Amino acid sequence: MNKFMPIFAIVMILAVSGCVGGGSGITTDGSGNGLEITDFSSDLTDVYSGKTTRIMMTIENQGDVEVNMDKGLALLIGGYDWDIGTQTRVQELKKDLMAADPTREIPAGTSLFKWTLTAPDYPRGQSKTDQMIGRVYYDYETKAVGSVWAYPAGEAAAARDAKESLQTSTFQSTKGPVSLEVSVSPDPVEFETFNDYFTLYVKVSNVGGGKIYKPDIVTSSCSKFTEATSCINQGCYPIYDEVEGIVTFNSCSDCASIPVANCVAPYTTSGCVAGTACTGTIKAHDVAEDDLNKPTIIIDLSKSNGLVLQDSTCLNDIEVIGGITTVICDVTLSEIPTTKRSYPITVIADYGYYKDTELSLNVFGK
Incomplete structure (x- = not known):
């Protein structure tokens, strides 16, 4: 762009x-429209404990402006007791997404994201329903x-x-x-x-x-997800994933030494050591208000x-x-x-x- x-x-x-x-x-x-989620589906909608399913999300550029691959992110929200292994809930675009050009017979650019999840353990006879949310962030x-x-x-x-x-x-x-x-x-x-x-x-x-939201704050070089991040200046790292326990800074050098005083509510400051790690709970999925x-x-x-x-x-x-x-x-x-x-x-x-x-x-x- x-x-x-x-x-x-x-x-x-x-x-x-x-x-x-x-x-x-x-x-x-x-x-x-800009980037639209054209498909968000699971191989299975009823899953037994310990079994796996795959969630797929397809996005398409339905606007008039190209989205560069470093200017978009896909995020899977919800189901935090499901095991996703070594995957990350946040995935970057794999390619630039072109806008459609019918005169040159160029189709709209699309990108596919996949997550494999293992259902949590529940006793026989017990069940629950989880709402999974697919989200796309992009600059336009x-x-x-x-x-x-x-x-x-x-x-x-x-x-x-x-x-x-x-x-x-x-x-x-x-x-x-x-x-x-x-x-x-x-x-x-x-x-x-x-x-x-x-x-x-x-x-x-x-x-x-x-x-x-303000342009560039999500997809800038200082705001890539590491899946678990806390005690970080919102201006440097504006989106957070919900994780409990020990959470660490990302590797961005600009964020490597954020002072403890910069921890922003509602993010827990307990056990926070500037530039290394924090202990606490993060429960937010939005750009800073x-x-x-x-x-x-x-x-x-x-x-x-x-x-x-x-x-x-x-x-x-x-x-x-x-x-x-x-x-x-x-x-x-x-x-x-x-x-x-x-x-x-x-x-x-x-x-x-x-x-x-x-x-x-x-x-x-x-």
Whole structure:
């Protein structure tokens, strides 16, 4: 997945929850999916104590952006009294997952994950049902590209007098679990002085059925699972697996000497020796709460040759509350066009995303 350089206006967003009106324009192809779990199944759903079954999870890239193999993880949650041997509950992608390209007859990229589990021991006549959860984490982006039309005020007035239609903005967006709808007001823009401005609206919506989180925190080099990890700064290692007993740090050098004081609730600090191991219980399966619902928004005006954000603080930290928020920014023109012209604008949402699916396994004692 492409990363964007500082020449872009990388800015954080003023989060305005709910729907905010005022802009006009057309955004097409804006909603869709990223990585989808297309299969999560077990060879057996009824398993006797001591017997094994195999769980398989298939994911497919159903969006428009490639996912590099180091930017995705699969996780098996639940059934912690089942024996998984030397396997890890977390598995990385085995290859880059391409987006489908029908014109070149390239299918969507898929990846298969497998776990073999041995059922726990129960007395004859006793049984229980375990809910197993399959989860996929990945970094993704959604990009909306379009143009804003601007007219000198006199030319716009003359066109109206002649009953001519004025051209208005259009934007086209890639598919992903986070959608972007971009509009402007007024549309088209009419300028009288170079200090005139228009308002840009970016509606950000969670349409994928999962959860958004800050990009790069899960799949960075400092957040690979070792199956049992505790007493680690959440910013360095944001996802935890449920394990009881002795748990150790991962091997990432950046995390090798986290001070005991950095142990974060609800993670047990008892017996914690910085840089070596901890004793306790970890019971969490989520990105840290402070990192949820916070995509990064990038507004690229570099190709517009004249558009400037009036105040970049309009893009302070975005938080997608209730699945939707709207970003509102004013944009100025550094010089008045001598005739009508279009100005290209690109808006990018860069984010992490995860989604779950479930199945039930029944254990019978023997």
